[in-house]
Amino acid sequence: MSVPQPEIAVAPAATANPLFPFVLQLADTSLILAHRLSEWCGHGPVLEQDLALANIALDLLGEARSYYQYAAELEGQGRTEDDLAYLRPAVEYRNPLLVEQPNGDFAHTIVRQFLFDNFHYQLLKGLKEGPDARLASIAEKSLKEATYHLKWSSEWMIRLGDGTAESRQRLDKAIAKLWRFAGELTTPTTTETQLQELGLVPDYAALLPAMQAHLAHVLAEATVPEPATPFAQLGGKSGRHSEHLGYLLTELQYMQRTYPGLTW
Amino acid sequence: MNNSEWPLWEVFIRSKQGLDHKHVGSLHAADAAMAVQNARDVYTRRLEGVSIWVVESKHIHASNPDEAAEFFDPAADKVYRHPTFYDVPDSIKHM
Numbered sequence: 001m002s003v004p005q006p007e008i009a010v011a012p013a014a015t016a017n018p019l020f021p022f023v024l025q026l027a028d029t030s031l032i033l034a035h036r037l038s039e040w041c042g043h044g045p046v047l048e049q050d051l052a053l054a055n056i057a058l059d060l061l062g063e064a065r066s067y068y069q070y071a072a073e074l075e076g077q078g079r080t081e082d083d084l085a086y087l088r089p090a091v092e093y094r095n096p097l098l099v100e101q102p103n104g105d106f107a108h109t110i111v112r113q114f115l116f117d118n119f120h121y122q123l124l125k126g127l128k129e130g131p132d133a134r135l136a137s138i139a140e141k142s143l144k145e146a147t148y149h150l151k152w153s154s155e156w157m158i159r160l161g162d163g164t165a166e167s168r169q170r171l172d173k174a175i176a177k178l179w180r181f182a183g184e185l186t187t188p189t190t191t192e193t194q195l196q197e198l199g200l201v202p203d204y205a206a207l208l209p210a211m212q213a214h215l216a217h218v219l220a221e222a223t224v225p226e227p228a229t230p231f232a233q234l235g236g237k238s239g240r241h242s243e244h245l246g247y248l249l250t251e252l253q254y255m256q257r258t259y260p261g262l263t264w
Numbered sequence: 265m266n267n268s269e270w271p272l273w274e275v276f277i278r279s280k281q282g283l284d285h286k287h288v289g290s291l292h293a294a295d296a297a298m299a300v301q302n303a304r305d306v307y308t309r310r311l312e313g314v315s316i317w318v319v320e321s322k323h324i325h326a327s328n329p330d331e332a333a334e335f336f337d338p339a340a341d342k343v344y345r346h347p348t349f350y351d352v353p354d355s356i357k358h359m
Contacts, residue, residue, distance in 0.1 A: 046270070048291050048302035055305050152301065159294070 019132065020074040021191050022201060024084065025094035025237060027067030031085055032245070033099040033116060034060035035252050037109070045106050052152060056113070059145040066138045086256035090245045097236035098181035100245040107160055107170035111178045114153040114218070118211050119185040121150045126202025154218045161222025168224075175227055183232020186211070192237075272321040273299040275306075277313035283358060285317050293318075 037057035044050025068081035098116060103109045124146050127139035160171040186204040188196060195201040219226050235241065255262055270292040276285035288307050293299035299318040307313070327335055339345070 046292060048293065048306055051309070052302070052305040055309060148304075155297070155301065159298075 017074040017076075018191070018195060018198070019135075019200060020071055021094065022195055023067050023071040023074060023135070025191075027064050027071055027084065028093045028095040029099055030060040030064035030067065031252075032093070032095045032248065033113075034058070034064060035248060036099065036101075036103055036112075039103055040109065049106075053109070056145075056149050056152070059142075059149070063138065063142045063145070066141075070134050070138070082256065086253045090241050090249055091239045093236075093241065093245060093249070094239065095236050095245075096181070096184040097233055097242055098178065098184065100236065100242060100248060101178060101181065102244055104174065104177075105170055107167070107174040108178065110153055110156045110160060111171065111174040112181075113149070114157050115178065115182045116185070117146060117150040117153045118214055119182075119207070121146045122207040122210055123202060126207060130200060130202065132200055150214075154214070157218050157224075158222045161219070161224040171222070171224065175224070179227050180230040180233045183229070184234045184236060187232055187234060189237045270294050273303075273318045274321050274324060275299075275303040276317040276319075277303075277307055278315035278317075279313055281314060285315065288312070290321060296320075 034057045037053050037060070040050065040053040041057070042050065044053055064085070065081055068084045071084060072079050072081055098112060101108075101112055103112075121143070124139040124143040127135050128143055130136055130139075157171070160167040162168075186208060188201075188204055192201055192204075196203050216226065236245075271294075272290055273293055273296075274290050275288050277288045278285045291299065291302050291306055293302045296318060299320075300316055303316045303318055308316070
């Protein structure tokens with residue numbers, strides 16, 4: 001299922017610290033999902049959920065900033081968090097494909113969020129206990145937020161699945177479309193495997209039982225039969241993205257690309 | 265999803281331990297669990313609270329504004345009902 005994929009070289013290529021590409025991957029993941037959620041601002045199905053989506057977007061943006069700041073220090077090439085977020089092309093982004101998928105309808109956003117939250121929560125729990133003090137402290141702060149995110153998206157999975165005929169049909173469509181992207185989250189890249197061997201990154205296989213247990217619980221409550229595990233669509237963490245990311249970055253990076261060095 | 269199908273809830277927030285829950289506003293939600301979560305997202309974004317109560321608006325019964333005169337005016341000239349003839353020590357807060 002997980003065919004090893006060649007990774008596209010990151011420029012500037014050589015970096016001494018093996019944590020750099022991983023921290024950058026965490027940063028990209030939170031930033032891209034934050035941006036997607038921020039697209040809901042002013043368009044939420046009801047005011048209360050509009051705010052909930054914006055709150056989660058802001059949590060993830062804050063987490064992304066902590067990672068970018070750390071990544072910039074690890075790289076030690078003089079790049080800042082802004083350079084990393086605003087001045088890299090899509091092929092250098094290391095977020096998994098799941099988080100760049102378009103918002104679709106509310107059900108698509110919920111399924112995407114739930115799949116991410118279920119992994120994110122367990123990952124942060126692992127990082128919090130990890131040997132890298134900086135990552136552990138970012139994880140400790142973010143874990144409180146991620147705990148709420150997972151509660152929120154789990155409740156909505158249940159409400160949509162066990163709701164009306166229409167909500168169920170929309171949820172089923174979103175599951176059919178997005179489930180294939182879940183596997184990438186826990187399929188380690190070469191970089192992640194190396195860091196896992198060094199004990200710097202949690203072993204994803206060890207996170208799976210808890211993730212699976214929560215998934216089974218939520219799906220049962222939602223009265224949704226567990227989908228067959230599809231072929232895991234990989235690529236994002238190695239820089240091979242869907243076309244969606246290019247459009248997203250065009251908007252996200254517009255100001256810095258048009259007015260280089262612009263500040264508030 | 266039609267917002268008008270969701271009942272209205274009144275939200276009460278306790279800003280810190282020891283204080284009362286205070287009415288802060290209202291929101292729509294399908295049930296109590298969603299109302300608490302929505303209240304968290306709408307009304308505690310800036311560290312406003314440590315505890316949330318919600319109650320469906322239809323369960324609140326209000327006094328009639330037309331009866332305000334007989335309800336409230338008679339208390340106006342009974343200043344002796346106020347416990348203002350005591351000195352409250354400075355160390356007692358929130359009185």
